[in-house]
């Protein structure tokens with residue numbers, strides 16, 4: 032009977048043999064096949080192998096099958112799984128990169144031409160001065176050539192050896208050569224003199240001058256000294272050492288990873304290169320497999336040692352994992368220059384241009400100097416870092432990008448209070464505040480409450496739009512353009528957002544609203560950008576950090592903060608913002624919607640440049656008629672809704688004879704009391720009405736549940752709450768306030 036897998040194995044084996052090294056053993060296929068035939072049913076089973084010490088004469092047991100099992104997937108299989116490198120290189124496929132490269136080359140040659148053109152008279156004067164030396168060298172050289180001086184050492188050697196025959200042969204040869212060369216020189220001299228005379232008599236002045244100039248320059252060049260060239264370099268190109276496999280292996284061996292060190296001690300490499308080391312942008316790229324059990328994160332953890340082993344600055348050394356490969360596949364990119372100091376291309380939006388927030392916009396560059404883009408719509412973002420790493424600058428940059436879309440309505444909150452966001456806020460923001468005083472927080476609370484209402488309005492509006500206009504149930508650029516719908520982008524930015532969430536009075540409510548904005552905002556065109564220098568569960572509540580779809584993590588100190596910003600288990604996967612150094616300002620891990628984490632250096636826009644961009648954005652808004660609110664000097668209308676105290680209002684409308692009131696009847700009573708505040712709640716469907724109050728009570732720690740009541744002899748259950756809990760919450764709050 033034939034083993035069912037025999038055919039495919041035979042196929043594999045044939046392929047394996049096709050690719051076997053020359054000199055490998057030839058396998059007898061028939062023998063091998065018969066050896067693999069399983070015994071017929073009923074046939075005696077093979078003798079069991081005796082336990083205990085083995086017969087020393089018995090051949091050792093071969094654990095791995097020769098060639099056959101080691102071959103793994105066959106040639107075709109490997110071809111099918113092969114990763115093909117792109118035919119057209121990356122830089123040729125990107126118009127932007129091609130343009131940048133072309134501009135750099137053009138700039139280089141323009142500079143070199145200008146540099147030399149300005150110095151041309153100096154070069155000419157120096158060459159003219161050197162011309163007499165050049166003439167002497169030329170004449171001397173010609174005479175030596177005519178006299179066959181180069182053969183003299185050989186002739187002298189023949190004299191020393193007293194080899195008369197050899198000497199005579201050499202002399203004869205020399206006499207003939209000298210005769211011929213003298214003739215050529217005399218002919219050349221006469222031809223030259225004749226030509227000079229003809230030029231002098233016949234040629235126009237300019238040709239004569241040109242010829243004399245050219246001859247003088249040539250003689251000057253002949254007279255120049257090797258250690259003092261007339262023409263100096265216009266551009267000193269940075270010299271960077273080529274990355275070689277030896278350097279990579281040396282660096283890996285110095286990491287102190289036992290598996291690599293042991294392999295190298297045994298004379299092996301400890302790293303298997305899977306591709307040649309190549310140039311990749313302004314740096315070198317090496318790729319390969321680490322030894323079994325060693326992961327890329329082990330190397331990333333030791334980035335500083337790696338830089339020492341490579342003898343390169345830390346900012347040049349970027350070990351990375353490959354997303355769709357095994358965890359031991361390392362890509363090592365070693366830049367020519369430190370990422371934090373390397374010259375960056377100019378940001379296209381710095382001087383001109385506007386933005387469509389629904390399209391990707393460049394906000395930084397990666398290690399290779401390529402633009403990294405972000406589409407601000409449909410995201411909620413968190414930015415985390417330890418202080419002074421560029422978090423505020425990054426938030427301001429994103430807000431400036433938003434400002435450059437004249438449709439966007441900005442709400443900017445600088446809770447540090449140093450005025451870093453003023454260039455955006457003063458120029459274009461609809462709502463803006465700098466500071467963390469009580470009134471600043473109340474201003475934000477009023478604004479966010481209004482934004483939550485706006486979120487609900489937008490959600491309803493989107494739901495009511497016909498499918499052909501709003502096919503994906505989310506705001507699109509076209510919908511945002513329709514002023515009547517009021518679905519323009521709203522971008523809210525808060526720096527040091529922990530001030531909001533840790534506020535004892537409004538903290539819970541702000542957290543509740545922000546969680547809602549993070550979850551439902553993106554589809555309705557509302558973008559929330561939160562930055563914090565203390566990314567822990569209190570500063571960045573989990574409901575927010577877990578739902579943010581874009582994450583920017585500058586340097587942080589530990590795994591916890593890293594994962595709070597970049598997402599659970601990011602640290603384990605090797606996405607570690609802890610590896611950034613103190614000098615890596617603005618450099619961060621960026622995780623965009625559905626994209627792998629990548630390293631980006633944010634564009635540096637200082638305060639004056641930010642003000643200039645703000646002014647430009649303001650002009651664009653004035654033209655589009657979209658400037659509003661704070662930027663126009665308008666304070667938000669004295670908002671009755673902001674002054675309301677829900678708990679006190681409930682106590683006012685719910686009589687003590689109703690210890691467990693229903694939500695919907697309470698909302699109706701509240702609407703009668705303050706129609707401007709609670710009116711919209713009362714207009715909701717009964718179920719939504721009840722849910723509305725449940726949500727509003729949650730921040731105070733008051734929960735709702737089913738409350739049964741007899742109506743017309745029947746028990747009716749509806750959502751309700753306990754009046755005593757309201758009193759309790761008010762007492763606690765008053766005590767807290769009294770305690771300061």
Ligand SMILES: Nc1ncnc2c1ncn2[C@@H]1O[C@H](COP(=O)(O)OP(=O)(O)OP(=O)(O)O)[C@@H](O)[C@H]1O
Pocket residue numbers: 416417418419420421422423424425447564616617618632633634635636
């Ligand atoms: N993209 C950048 N490139 C280079 N330097 C930068 C960049 N962003 C910020 N910096 C530098 O880092 C310094 C700190 O930036 P920033 O004020 O944004 O830090 P921060 O993290 O907000 O600090 P804090 O926590 O104290 O508010 C800035 O003064 C600026 O000089």
